[in-house]
Amino acid sequence: MARKITSIKTLLVASQSYLNEHGTPQVPSDLLHGHNKLHYRNTSGVFHFIDEQDRKVQINLPSTIISNNGDYLSQCALEGLGIISTPDLSAIKKYNQGN
Numbered sequence: 616m617a618r619k620i621t622s623i624k625t626l627l628v629a630s631q632s633y634l635n636e637h638g639t640p641q642v643p644s645d646l647l648h649g650h651n652k653l654h655y656r657n658t659s660g661v662f663h664f665i666d667e668q669d670r671k672v673q674i675n676l677p678s679t680i681i682s683n684n685g686d687y688l689s690q691c692a693l694e695g696l697g698i699i700s701t702p703d704l705s706a707i708k709k710y711n712q713g714n
Contacts, residue, residue, distance in 0.1 A: 628701060643666060653682075653698065655700070656683040
């Protein structure tokens with residue numbers, strides 16, 4: 616028998632230097648204008664959103680870097696190389712560490 620323990624959400628995160636250079640997206644469609652992702656290999660790489668009209672939106676950005684190492688991709692995000700999709704718990708931990 617299986618039992619749900621918790622839900623894990625994913626967040627899109629980027630460094631302040633990346634956002635200064637590429638702009639801060641306000642709505643999902645803003646991502647289509649000059650943004651790129653750091654892609655975790657063996658995942659679809661498509662970002663999923665619910666827009667202002669409660670419609671499902673899928674956005675696929677060009678990949679700056681593709682890797683199967685989450686720590687490496689997180690470091691690349693900190694260095695301003697792109698936007699990363701990461702579990703909320705991981706993002707909160709790095710934020711609390713001052714990253």
